[in-house]
Amino acid sequence: MGKIGFEKKDGVAILTIDSPEVKNGLTPDMGRELAGFCDEIDGDMSIGAAVVQGAAGTFCSGADRRRWQPGSDQAEDKTYKESGAVYRAFTRVGKLTVPTVAAVRGAAVGAGMNLALATDMRIVAKNARLISGFLKIGLHPGGGYFTISSRTAGREGTAAMGLFQEEINGERAVEIGLAWKAVDDAEVEALAFELASRPAKDPELSREATRSFRAEAETGGMGWDAGLQFERGIQMWSQRRRNSS
Structure with a gap:
């Protein structure tokens, strides 16, 4: 059975x-475990950033399809x-x-794409495979895919991947704004952690800045005017805090 690994290092939650036997497909139990660790992160003020990654050189292949029951009623309560x-x-x-960073190696497919898109920023391997994948297996996209993809890839990229079943690599993901940087596969997780460690040095300020950013x-x-006023009080708080330290 798959699991979610959780560790804390220098103020960063990883x-x-x-579940490498299914290329890190997510089961419902893993989903509940992941949500529980998120609650733990939010409650631990020593944590100032988080990295989401996959084991064994791949990110996430989506939902674990071994749990699917073809022909069953998907609206049935359980x-x-x-x-x-x-x-x-x-x-x-x-x-x-x-703030959250996805470290994407190997493939991110379906729900795995949604997981990567849920983070604030993505570092991807140049040879990573990013695939919506829903229509290829006869499913309508789920999990709000069109909404979260269009925030980063824009309308054109989201249409290409979500409607026309285009698959892209890490370098193309950077070109269309879906990821921040594409690097060699062996460098992905180290770079994601290095970036996360920067805001993690000041967890309280990191959380305030993340709230404003989103x-x-x-x-x-x-x-813009509303943003200026929204930020102003928080910036004054940070100035007072800085001057008193």
Whole structure:
């Protein structure tokens, strides 16, 4: 059975999707475990950032399809709740109070793409495979894929991947704004951790800045004048805090 690895290092929480026999497919139990670790991160003020990665050189192949029951009623209560546990996993990552980085090696497919898109920033291997994948297996996209993809890849990239089944590598992901940097496979996790360790040096300030970033950068967020006023009080708090330290 798969599990979620969890460790803390220098103020950074590292969450690892670990079911390599199915290329890190997520089960409902793993979804619940991941959400529980997110609660733990939010409650630990010594943590100032988080990295999400996959075990054994791949990110996440989506939902673990061994648990699927072809022909079963997906709206049946137990089945509906089980799939909801997977969805809640990546929505919970997206609501962490600390900044998050996905370290994407190998493949990110379906729900695995959603998990990567739930983070604030992505570091990808040049040869990573990023695949929406839903239509290829006869499914409508789920988990709010179109919403979270369009925030980064834009309308064109989201249409190409979500409707027209385009697969892209890490370098193309950077070109369309889906990721920040593409590096050699062996460098991905180290770079993701190095970036996360910067805000992690000041967890309290990191959390305040993350809250502001998401409120202002959200699609259809706020205008510039509103953003100025929104940030002003928090910046004054940080100045007083800095001067008194």
